[in-house]
Amino acid sequence: MKKILTAILFTAIATGSLAPGVAFSEPVNSINLGLGGIVQTMPHCKAKVYIVEYERMISPTTSVLGRASEVSYKFDDKINYTEEGRPRGIDIGARFYPGGNMRGFFITGVLGKWRSDWRFSHNMGRPDQWSGDGTSDSIRASVDIGGRFQIGSSSVSIMPALNFGKFFSSINCEFTSPSSRVGQECKQSSEVIAYMFLGVTAGVGF
Numbered sequence: 001m002k003k004i005l006t007a008i009l010f011t012a013i014a015t016g017s018l019a020p021g022v023a024f025s026e027p028v029n030s031i032n033l034g035l036g037g038i039v040q041t042m043p044h045c046k047a048k049v050y051i052v053e054y055e056r057m058i059s060p061t062t063s064v065l066g067r068a069s070e071v072s073y074k075f076d077d078k079i080n081y082t083e084e085g086r087p088r089g090i091d092i093g094a095r096f097y098p099g100g101n102m103r104g105f106f107i108t109g110v111l112g113k114w115r116s117d118w119r120f121s122h123n124m125g126r127p128d129q130w131s132g133d134g135t136s137d138s139i140r141a142s143v144d145i146g147g148r149f150q151i152g153s154s155s156v157s158i159m160p161a162l163n164f165g166k167f168f169s170s171i172n173c174e175f176t177s178p179s180s181r182v183g184q185e186c187k188q189s190s191e192v193i194a195y196m197f198l199g200v201t202a203g204v205g206f
Contacts, residue, residue, distance in 0.1 A: 027155060027205030030055040030063075030102065036163060036199025037071070047073035049163075049197060060100040067091040067110060075191045080126075083191050085118025087167075089140060097148070102205065103157075108144035114167065118190055119176070131177045132186045138169040148203065159201040166194045 036049035048071070055065040067090070074084040093110030097103060116138070121131040146161025173188050175181040 027102070028057040030157075030203045030205045032065075032159065032201045032203040034159070034199050034201030037073075037197045039198045041196050041198060044077045045073060045075045045191065045195075047071055047195075047197065049199060051199065051201060053201070053203075055095065055102070055203070057102055061097050063095045063097070063102060065093055065095055065108070065110070067093070067112070073192065080123045081120065081191075082124060083118055083120040085116050085134075085190070085192065087114055087116035087136070087138075087192065089114030089138075091140065091142065093142075095144075103148055103150060105147050106144075106159075106161075108142075108146075108161070110140075110142050110144075112140050112142075114138040114140045116169075116190065116192065118192075120188055120190075129177065130175060130181065132173055132175045132188055134171055134173040134186075134188060134190060136167070136169040136171050136190055136192075138167040140165055140167050142166075144199075146199075155205040157203040157205065159203055161199050161201070163197050163199055164195070167192060169193075 032053035032055060034051035036051065037047040040046055050070045051067060053065050053067045055063050057063045070086065070088040072086055076082045089112045091110035091112030093108060095106050095108040097106045099105065116136040118134050121129065123129045142163060142165035144161040144163045146159055148157045148159045150157045171189060173186040175184050175186050
């Protein structure tokens with residue numbers, strides 16, 4: 001799957017022939033670095049999202065992009081369950097700018113391959129406490145809604161966005177406590193199934 005995604009992205013951004021005959025007066029490439037999750041938007045869950053994108057305009061209103069991301073999160077329902085993990089993945093997708101020229105309002109759709117290692121605990125501090133480690137291999141679908149705002153006449157833009165996504169995962173899990181169940185397979189599912197977060201990205205066009 002990763003090889004397929006990489007091949008599609010390479011074809012889209014490297015050939016420069018997706019929109020023959022179109023000439024651009026604005027920068028057609030952008031490197032975007034972002035951070036999300038600083039504002040808590042989901043109950044019981046805190047997360048930080050780190051984003052690196054390469055974006056290339058292929059028509060006056062459309063760009064394609066490749067994105068690498070990593071997330072650090074902790075879920076705590078304050079009752080009997082905690083979970084923390086570090087998902088990471090690679091996405092490819094397209095971004096639509098109704099106003100054109102990689103400026104103003106945009107909608108982004110991406111699809112990618114993700115992997116997450118996480119640990120969880122039930123009934124912490126109680127005699128019947130049990131915990132384990134999990135690994136999730138996922139296909140992630142995500143939509144961003146935001147805007148790209150150029151800083152003066154520079155090539156730098158600020159890109160705030162609201163991000164929505166869903167993971168379609170296969171999960172492996174085993175107990176790490178109690179001692180009588182260590183190493184045995186468990187059926188725990190991760191709390192990270194779908195999400196929403198606010199992010200801000202800085203883009204440099206060239």
